[in-house]
Amino acid sequence: MDPLTIAFIILFFTGIIAGLLSGMLGIGGGILMVPVMFFLLNQSGYSDRAMDIAVATSVAVILPTVLSGTYRQWKRKNISWIPALILGTGGLVGSVAGSYISILLPAKTHAFVFGIFLILMAVWIILQRSPGMRRYHIPGSMPVFLVLGFFTGISSGLFGIGGGVILTPVLATIIGYGMHKAVGIVTTSMVLTSSGATAAYIMHGIQIPDLPLLHVGYINIPFWAILCVASIPAAQAGVLLSHKTPERILMYIFVLLLLFIAIRMMTG
Numbered sequence: 001m002d003p004l005t006i007a008f009i010i011l012f013f014t015g016i017i018a019g020l021l022s023g024m025l026g027i028g029g030g031i032l033m034v035p036v037m038f039f040l041l042n043q044s045g046y047s048d049r050a051m052d053i054a055v056a057t058s059v060a061v062i063l064p065t066v067l068s069g070t071y072r073q074w075k076r077k078n079i080s081w082i083p084a085l086i087l088g089t090g091g092l093v094g095s096v097a098g099s100y101i102s103i104l105l106p107a108k109t110h111a112f113v114f115g116i117f118l119i120l121m122a123v124w125i126i127l128q129r130s131p132g133m134r135r136y137h138i139p140g141s142m143p144v145f146l147v148l149g150f151f152t153g154i155s156s157g158l159f160g161i162g163g164g165v166i167l168t169p170v171l172a173t174i175i176g177y178g179m180h181k182a183v184g185i186v187t188t189s190m191v192l193t194s195s196g197a198t199a200a201y202i203m204h205g206i207q208i209p210d211l212p213l214l215h216v217g218y219i220n221i222p223f224w225a226i227l228c229v230a231s232i233p234a235a236q237a238g239v240l241l242s243h244k245t246p247e248r249i250l251m252y253i254f255v256l257l258l259l260f261i262a263i264r265m266m267t268g
Contacts (some may be wrong), residue, residue, distance in 0.1 A: 007040045008226055015061075015230025020238040021254060022065075022231070029231050030058040030161035031121055035261045037223060038111065049211065049218070051110040052103055056201035056218035058160030059095070059194050061227045065235065066162060066190040078184030080177070086142055087149035087185065091163065091193030094153020099200035102158050103218075115266035117159050122258040125165065125251060140175045149189060157197040162190045 014036045018029025037054035046053065073079050102110065138144060148170065152163035164186050171182035198219070205217025214221045 003044070007044070008222070010036065010040065011223055011226045012230045015227040016234045018227070019231035019234025019236075020241065022235045022238060029227075029235075030062060030156075030159070031118060031165070031258065032261075033058045033061065033227055033231075034114065034160040035118075035265055037220075038114075038265070046212065048107055049208075051105075051107050051114070052201070052205075052218050053211075053215070053220050053223075055102055055158070055160035056099075056198070056205065057220045057223045057227070059156060059162075059197040059201065060219045060224050061231065062156075062160075062162045062190065063194040063198055064228060065232055066187050066194060068232070069187040070191055073184035073187050076180075076184070078180050079188050080181060080185055081188075083140060083145050083171075084185045084188035085192075086145040087152075087167070087189035088192030090146040090149025091153035091156065091189055092149075092196035094150040094155075095157035095193045095197035096153075096200045098154040098157020098159075099197050099204060100157075101154070103204050111265045114159055115262040115264075117155070118258045118262035118265065121165060122255045122262070125255055125258075138174050140171075140177070144175075149193070153193050153196065156190075156193050157200065160197075163193055164190065 014033060015029070018032045021032065022029050034051075034054045037057060038050050041047070041050035041053055070079070105113070148167060152166050155161055155166065156163050164183075167186045167189070168179075168182050171177045171185055172179045175182075177185065201219060202217030205211060205215065205219070208218075211218070212220075
């Protein structure tokens with residue numbers, strides 16, 4: 001079996017796992033898809049551009065996912081439009097800034113910083129489910145939403161994540177929207193955030209003459225198509241499975257996986 005076929009098979013199963021985790025735990029697939037694409041691109045000889053292509057393709061995969069999610073949340077009347085649009089505006093600006101920082105970073109530095117980010121995400125995933133989170137309260141306001149959106153947008157543009165893993169528990173527990181309303185607001189805001197990052201990576205990549213074929217800017221179209229086909233239906237299946245799977249056990253397995261990937265990213 002040729003290396004390209006093996007890479008596509010790995011990506012397909014990565015998309016399935018990322019989608020299942022998204023549906024079961026509410027964790028976006030970017031923190032899993034980016035490192036897998038990074039390792040595959042490194043093996044294919046694109047080490048200098050590996051992180052930029054991986055991050056750009058990840059945010060492009062997130063866009064159709066959050067569009068369909070926003071439509072479902074709208075049908076269920078779970079969207080508060082004003083906070084969603086304010087968060088999304090901050091996220092759009094932040095994601096463009098994050099993408100610009102991303103292409104300035106050397107590939108090894110970017111991978112190392114991504115590893116640190118994964119460790120922080122592993123800690124955050126555990127902390128957000130602790131009872132102590134409910135002791136804090138911040139009233140929702142335009143400045144709060146703009147700041148939250150902006151810094152989440154930077155993470156999205158820099159690391160290829162949607163931002164739900166950061167924003168949803170903050171809105172649900174600290175600001176006090178409740179889980180269903182928080183998911184609706186965050187999903188809607190991520191349409192603007194991922195659109196900004198996707199457009200920015202396309203514009204940045206158009207100026208690079210030595211990118212491989214079948215790229216739109218920094219976005220690898222075959223990788224994008226495979227991950228979309230695999231992850232979007234898997235996310236729907238994950239929602240159904242979430243009621244039948246011990247969440248705590250799955251969460252700790254995922255945290256251990258994140259720590260393992262982080263170490264690999266940081267050590268090259």
